Structure formats: C-alpha cells, structure tokens
Amino acid sequence: xxxxxxxxxxxxxxxxxxxxxxxxxxxxxxxxxxxxxxxxxxxxxxxxxxxxxxxxxxxxxxxxxxxxxxxxxxxxxxxxxxxxxxxxxxxxxxxxxxxxxxxxxxxxxxxxxxxxxxxxxxxxxxxxxxxxxxxxxxxxxxxxxxxxxxxxxxxxxxxxxxxxxxxxxxxxxxxxxxxxxxxxxxxxxxxxxxxxxxxxxxxxxxxxxxxxxxxxxxxxxxxxxxxxxxxxxxxxxxxxxxxxxxxxxxxxxxxxxxxxxxxxxxxxxxxxxxxxxxxxxxxxxxxxxxxxxxxx
Amino acid sequence: xxxxxxxxxxxxxxxxxxxxxxxxxxxxxxxxxxxxxxxxxxxxxxxxxxxxxxxxxxxxxxxxxxxxxxxxxxxxxxxxxxxxxxxxxxxxxxxxxxxxxxxxxxxxxxxxxxxxxxxxxxxxxxxxxxxxxxxxxxxxxxxxxxxxxxxxxxxxxxxxxxxxxxxxxxxxxxxxxxxxxxxxxxxxxxxxxxxxxxxxxxxxxxxxxxxxxxxxxxxxxxxxxxxxxxxxxxxxxxxxxxxxxxxxxxxxxxxxxxxxxxxxxxxxxxxxxxxxxxxxxxxxxxxxxxxxxxxxxxxxxxxxxxxxxxxxxxxxxxxxxxxxxx
Numbered sequence: 001x002x003x004x005x006x007x008x009x010x011x012x013x014x015x016x017x018x019x020x021x022x023x024x025x026x027x028x029x030x031x032x033x034x035x036x037x038x039x040x041x042x043x044x045x046x047x048x049x050x051x052x053x054x055x056x057x058x059x060x061x062x063x064x065x066x067x068x069x070x071x072x073x074x075x076x077x078x079x080x081x082x083x084x085x086x087x088x089x090x091x092x093x094x095x096x097x098x099x100x101x102x103x104x105x106x107x108x109x110x111x112x113x114x115x116x117x118x119x120x121x122x123x124x125x126x127x128x129x130x131x132x133x134x135x136x137x138x139x140x141x142x143x144x145x146x147x148x149x150x151x152x153x154x155x156x157x158x159x160x161x162x163x164x165x166x167x168x169x170x171x172x173x174x175x176x177x178x179x180x181x182x183x184x185x186x187x188x189x190x191x192x193x194x195x196x197x198x199x200x201x202x203x204x205x206x207x208x209x210x211x212x213x214x215x216x217x218x219x220x221x222x223x224x225x226x227x228x229x230x231x232x233x234x235x236x237x238x239x240x241x242x243x244x245x246x247x248x249x250x251x252x253x254x255x256x257x258x259x260x261x262x263x264x265x266x267x268x269x270x271x272x273x274x275x276x277x278x279x280x281x282x283x284x285x286x287x288x289x290x291x292x293x294x295x296x
Numbered sequence: 297x298x299x300x301x302x303x304x305x306x307x308x309x310x311x312x313x314x315x316x317x318x319x320x321x322x323x324x325x326x327x328x329x330x331x332x333x334x335x336x337x338x339x340x341x342x343x344x345x346x347x348x349x350x351x352x353x354x355x356x357x358x359x360x361x362x363x364x365x366x367x368x369x370x371x372x373x374x375x376x377x378x379x380x381x382x383x384x385x386x387x388x389x390x391x392x393x394x395x396x397x398x399x400x401x402x403x404x405x406x407x408x409x410x411x412x413x414x415x416x417x418x419x420x421x422x423x424x425x426x427x428x429x430x431x432x433x434x435x436x437x438x439x440x441x442x443x444x445x446x447x448x449x450x451x452x453x454x455x456x457x458x459x460x461x462x463x464x465x466x467x468x469x470x471x472x473x474x475x476x477x478x479x480x481x482x483x484x485x486x487x488x489x490x491x492x493x494x495x496x497x498x499x500x501x502x503x504x505x506x507x508x509x510x511x512x513x514x515x516x517x518x519x520x521x522x523x524x525x526x527x528x529x530x531x532x533x534x535x536x537x538x539x540x541x542x543x544x545x546x547x548x549x550x551x552x553x554x555x556x557x558x559x560x561x562x563x564x565x566x567x568x569x570x571x572x573x574x575x576x577x578x579x580x581x582x583x584x585x586x587x588x589x590x591x592x593x594x595x596x597x598x599x600x601x602x603x604x605x606x607x608x609x610x611x612x613x614x615x616x617x618x619x620x621x622x
Contacts, residue, residue, distance in 0.1 A: 033428070036421065040435040043497060047438075049461060050450045067461050108346040115343035121336040127344070134355045138602050140554050140575050141595045144365065144582050145358035151372065168350025199339055228443045230557045231575075235583055246445040250561050253449050260453045267446035278441040282434045286501060289437070293502035293543060 047271070054078065054265040061261045077265035086240055087248065091269060094245040097163045097233075098226035104167030105222040110215060112169050113177035114203050118189060128178070131171040139231075147235055161236040162244065166225070173218040176292055180214035181207055217288035220281075227274065245270045366592035373586075383589040391581060393594055396574040397601065399484065403573055404552045406488035412544065414492065415499035420529070422500070423507045433504070436497030444494065448561035451490045452477060480570040483563050487571055490558050499544050506540035507533060542613045546606055553602050574598050 053061050054077050055070040081087055115121070116128050146165055147156070155161040184207070192202050208215065230246040237243055243251075252266050278285060366383055370376035387393045418436055422429050439447070454461045457475030466473040476482045510533065518528045534541075556575045559565065565572040565580070574594065582591030 029426075032426075036429075036432045039418070039421075040432055043436055043439055043493070046447065046450050046454065046493070047442075049454065053453065062459055066459065066464060108350070111343040112347035115340045119336070119340045119343065121340035122333045124340070127348070130356075131347075131351060134351055136603060136606070137355055137359060138550060138554055138599060140556075140578055141362055141599045142355060142358040143578070144588060144592050144595060145361035146354060147582075148361060148365070148372075148588075149353075149358070165350075165354040168354070169347030171347075171351065171355070174347060199343075224441065228445070228557075230445050230560070231579065234560075235579075246443060246557075249443075249445050249449060253452070253561055254564075260456070260459065263449050264453060267443075267449040270443045270446040274441040274443065275438075278438060282437075285441070286434060286437060289440070289498065289501045290505040293505055293540065 047275070050264050050268055050271070053260060054268050056261060058259065058261045077261045078269075081252075081262055081265045081269065085248075086243070087266070087269070089241070090243050090245045090248040093159070093242060094227060094270075097159055097244060098223060100159075101163040101166050101226040102219060102222040104163070105170050105173065106215065106218050108167070108169040109174045109177060109218055110203070110208065110211075112174045113181055114199075114207050116174070117178045117181035118202075118207070119199065131174060134171045135175070143231065143235060146232075150236055157237050157239050157242055159242060162229075162233050162242065163226070165232070166222075166229075170222070173221055177211065177214050177218055180211055180291075184210050213288065213291055216284055217291050220285060220288050221292070223277075224274070227270075362592045362595055365588055366596055368589050370588040371586040372588060376589075379589055383593040386587075386590050387593050387597070391577060391590060391594070392569070393574070393577065393597060395569065396572055396577045397597075399569070399571065400553055400555070400573045400575075402484055403488055403555055403571075404549060406485050407491050407552045407555075408545065408548055410488075411492040411496050411548065412499065412541075414496040415544070416503055418497065418500040419503035419507055420533075423504055433497075433501075436500055438497065439494045440498040442494060444490070444557040445561055447494065448490060448558040451486070451493075451558075452562050455486050477563055478567055480567055483567060483570045487555075487558050487562050490562070491552070491555065495548065499548070502540050502544050503537065506537045510536045538613055542609065546609055549605055549609065550602055553598065553605070 049067055052069055053066060055073055055075070056066075057074050057076060060066075060070070060074075112131075116124060116131075142165075150156050150161045155164070188206060188210075189202060192206060197205070228246065229244070230250070233244045234247050234250070237247070249263075249266050249270060253263050256262050365376075367379055367381075368376040369379045369382070422433055422436075453459070455476035457463060457473070457478055460473075460476070462476065463473035474482055476486050514532050514536075515528055518532050523531060554575050555573055556579065559571050559573055559576050560579075563571040565576045575598070578591050578594045578598070581587050581594060
C-alpha cells in the first residue's frame with residue numbers, strides 16, 4: 001500500500017498508534033492461515049473421503065471408522081464397476097456427447113458472437129435482443145416440448161437427441177463472447193479490412209487469437225454442462241446403449257443403495273476427469289470464471 | 297456519440313458517393329441501399345444461421361409448444377384433446393403445485409442466503425496481499441468442477457443415518473445423529489447444503505473480482521475519516537459490490553428454483569413430500585404419470601415465478617444507490 005503513505009504523513013497524530021499495533025503479529029498470521037486451512041478441509045474432504053471409501057472392501061466401509069484411509073489400496077470396487085454392465089460404454093457415451101456438444105456450442109457460438117459484435121447487417125440488433133430474451137427461459141420450461149420434438153422426428157434414444165439442443169450455440173456464451181469481441185480494438189479490424197482480408201480470415205487470424213480468454217471460458221462452460229447434464233439425457237434415453245454416466249450413476253445408486261463402496265467408485269469415475277482438468281487448467285479456469293462475471 | 301449516423305458507411309462507398317452527380321434518383325438510391333443490405337446479409341448469414349436455427353428450434357418453438365400443450369390433455373401416445381383450463385385447475389387440485397412451490401421456496405431460502413454469505417465471507421478473507429492465498433482460492437473453487445449427481449451420491453453416503461460419517465463423528469462426541477435424509481425436518485436443508493458446498497467458492501470468485509476493482513483510495517479516504525473495518529465494509533465495499541451481488545443473486549436464484557439432480561439422487565422427493573420441489577414434480581408428472589398437459593402448465597407457472605423473482609431483484613437493486621467508479 002505505497003499509495004497510502006502520503007495521506008498518513010499528513011495526519012501523524014491520528015494514524016501513529018494504529019501503525020504501531022500493525023507490526024508483525026505471528027500469532028494472528030498463524031490463526032488466519034489455520035482458519036483458511038480448516039475451510040479448505042470442508043471443500044476438499046468429500047473428495048478425499050469418497051476416495052477412501054471407494055478404495056476399501058465392503059467390510060471396511062461398514063466398520064466403526066469409515067473415514068480412515070484404506071489400510072491397503074483395494075481396487076476391487078473400481079474393477080467391479082468398470083468391467084460390469086456397460087459402465088465403460090457409458091463413460092464413452094458421456095465423453096462423445098460432451099465433445100460434440102462443446103465443439104459445436106463453442107464453434108457456432110464464436111461465429112454468431114463475431115457477427116453480432118463486428119458485422120453490419122439489417123436486423124442485427126433486433127435479432128440479438130431475441131437471443132438475450134431467451135436467456136430468461138428456464139431450462140425446465142423447454143423439457144417437455146423438446147422431448148415432444150425429439151419423439152416426432154424419431155430421435156429419442158440417439159446420441160443426436162442428447163447433444164443436438166445444446167450444440168448449435170448457447171445464447172449465454174454467445175452474449176459473453178460478443179461483449180468481449182466488442183471490446184477488442186476497432187482499428188485492428190479496420191486495418192485488416194483495408195488490406196482486403198475476408199471476414200473468415202479476420203475471424204480465424206484476429207478474433208480467435210485475440211479472444212482466446214473468453215473462448216476458453218465458453219469451452220469450460222460448455223464442457224462442464226455437457227459432462228454434468230443429467231435431466232435431459234435421463235428423459236430422452238431409456239435404453240442402455242445411449243445412456244450417459246450421470247444417468248447410470250443415479251441408476252446404480254438406487255439399485256445398489258446399500259453397497260456404498262461400489263456406488264462411490266462409480267461416482268469417482270465421473271468426478272476424476274473433472275478433477276484432472278481442474279488440476280491442469282486451474283489458473284485458466286479461475287480466470288475464465290471471473291471473466292464470465294465481468295463484461296456483463 | 298456523434299449526431300450523424302455513420303453506421304454502414306465505409307470509405308469506398310463515401311468516395312463513390314462523392315463522385316456521383318448530386319441528384320441520384322430516389323428509386324436508384326433505395327435500390328443501391330437494398331443491394332448493400334443484401335450483400336451484408338449474404339456475408340453475415342453463414343455466421344448467424346447455425347445458432348439462429350438452434351435458438352428457433354430449441355428455445356423459441358418449444359416455448360410456443362409448451363404454452364399450447366398446457367391447454368390439451370395428452371399422454372404422448374393417444375391423440376391430444378382440448379382441455380381448456382382443466383390442466384391449470386388440476387395442477388393445484390391433484391398435484392399440489394403450490395405445495396411444491398412452497399418447498400422450492402424453502403429450498404431457495406436454505407440455499408441462496410447461506411451460499412451468498414459464505415461466498416462474501418470467503419472473498420473478504422482472501423481479498424488481501426498475503427502469500428499463498430492463490431492456493432486457497434483454487435481449493436475453494438474446486439467443488440464447482442464436480443458432477444452434481446456424483447457428488448450427491450457422496451453426500452448421501454456421508455449423511456446416511458446408519459453408516460454415514462456425519463453420524464459416526466457425532467457418535468464420537470456422544471451424540472446420536474438423526475437419519476438426515478430420512479427425516480422430513482432435515483432432508484431439505486441437507487440437499488440444499490450440497491449446492492452451498494458446490495457453489496460458495498465459485499461465487500467467491502465473482503465477489504473477489506468485484507472487490508479488487510474497488511480503488512484502494514476509497515478505503516484510504518474512509519480510514520482517514522475514521523471508519524473502522526466494519527464500517528468500511530458496509531459503506532464502501534458492499535455498495536460498490538451491488539452490481540456483482542445482483543449478477544450472482546439473479547443467476548443463482550434462477551438455478552436454485554430449478555434444482556433437480558441432487559433431489560433425484562438423494563431423496564427422490566421424499567421423505568413424504570419433504571423435498572418434492574417443483575422441477576421434480578414437473579418431471580414425474582410428465583415422464584412418470586404421462587400427464588403432459590399438466591406438466592406443461594406447471595412449467596409455465598415456474599417460468600412466471602422465476603420471471604417475477606428476477607424482476608423483483610432488479611427492482612430492489614435499482615432502488616439502492618449504485619456508484620460508478622472510473
């Protein structure tokens with residue numbers, strides 16, 4: 001707080017006692033960090049405990065101290081889960097659906113955001129306010145009609161049904177990206193147009209590199225949405241072959257409600273990929289979440 | 297803003313216009329304008345068309361369909377029959393939609409205030425210049441990256457009446473814990489707590505960003521005027537966080553009203569109807585009882601409730617002073 005020194009000098013009488021009490025206070029620092037660490041335990045503990053539970057045989061999980069670390073790494077639960085039924089297939093289904101959904105939503109979203117931010121065309125602003133208005137429509141309102149549409153076009157129980165409604169772009173991320181693209185310096189685009197660059201070239205050579213942070217944000221939002229999506233896949237698929245991970249975990253939980261060791265292992269199969277992504281990209285993820293809060 | 301509308305004017309066409317003789321026949325001018333607009337559309341259309349198709353097919357048309365369906369009796373199979381307002385009356389008479397809305401409101405109250413207060417508290421703790429705080433920030437955000445269905449399983453295990461960790465720990469302290477998810481008084485708060493755990497750190501990030509945008513000079517000025525830490529928070533931080541608070545509350549409340557995943561996994565709406573939130577009821581009405589018309593009517597009621605609550609929040613925050621800090 002270098003800037004704070006100037007006014008303080010002007011009021012020596014008032015601030016001097018405060019300054020003295022602000023010396024290094026190791027006890028206070030210790031308590032502060034202890035407090036932060038205890039809070040961190042609350043946020044991390046469920047993961048750790050779930051791992052402990054999933055790495056124990058059934059007999060140990062029903063013992064008197066289920067929170068202790070496993071005595072030996074028992075992988076039987078994961079083996080049972082992964083090689084039983086079609087669990088690996090469900091994992092693959094989720095990966096496939098999430099990849100297509102994310103690619104489409106971000107790709108088509110970038111196109112739309114660029115047009116709304118940087119192109120002139122009749123009806124642009126009216127059209128954009130229609131997009132904004134759809135932000136007010138809660139997901140659940142469209143569930144019944146979307147299912148009806150999918151039935152009419154015979155797409156229920158297909159991968160298409162699971163990802164199609166979210167793959168052509170999402171108004172929320174289009175809005176975020178448009179705001180960001182509008183904040184990019186205008187003269188760069190003017191220069192590119194003078195040089196005769198096509199809109200496509202401007203998009204791929206200028207907007208996408210310059211808009212990287214917000215595109216990462218949109219990708220993250222789409223990926224987490226696709227990976228976690230539950231209600232829509234639950235409704236639109238009822239066969240085994242297209243089932244996604246979340247639906248199968250919920251089904252396992254009601255089928256083996258008292259075999260916690262197995263159900264925990266199944267849950268961790270869904271959680272671990274997100275944990276890995278978070279560990280690798282944590283800096284970008286934190287920044288990208290904050291980016292979705294500003295520019296609104 | 298310049299008083300002259302310069303939209304759509306580029307260098308080339310201005311030059312061309314200057315070289316033209318003064319009076320261009322009106323018809324020719326409009327034709328040229330139409331041609332320019334057509335050219336603009338031809339450029340823009342490929343960019344907009346995919347997302348426009350998505351918005352129309354999967355957002356706008358469904359809203360129309362849900363409104364139409366709410367006036368029909370339909371079970372997905374036999375041909376639909378005109379129902380008039382029967383679905384709207386059935387909704388409260390047979391499905392206790394107001395009870396479900398009440399439970400949803402309780403859920404929102406167990407979720408939003410606690411979650412927002414924790415997020416604000418965490419942001420205050422971390423909004424300072426000390427080593428190692430970045431690590432804690434990351435750890436607090438971690439739960440955001442979890443699948444609600446999977447995490448609901450983990451929390452169900454921890455709050456299990458017989459084998460759950462929570463009751464084991466309580467037993468160590470000599471207390472007898474309840475059957476958390478099996479009791480009507482504790483089930484709803486426990487389900488709400490899962491969301492609080494998942495999104496508190498996520499919201500903290502928005503508050504942190506908001507706090508860091510507040511210029512330090514304001515705090516210094518307040519200190520010089522003799523304001524203590526609490527007064528500085530109430531009189532400087534909180535008013536300047538109004539826009540962040542509005543954003544966080546509006547998005548969280550909309551999500552909270554639509555809670556489904558954790559309820560489905562942890563309680564299935566039970567015990568009794570203790571966690572029978574509106575979204576769960578819409579789901580079971582449409583896809584278990586196949587009463588499509590009533591489920592559509594319920595969706596519209598929820599839509600209206602969410603709209604009203606959102607508008608109320610905007611009004612509330614508009615009447616509070618917001619400050620522009622450059």
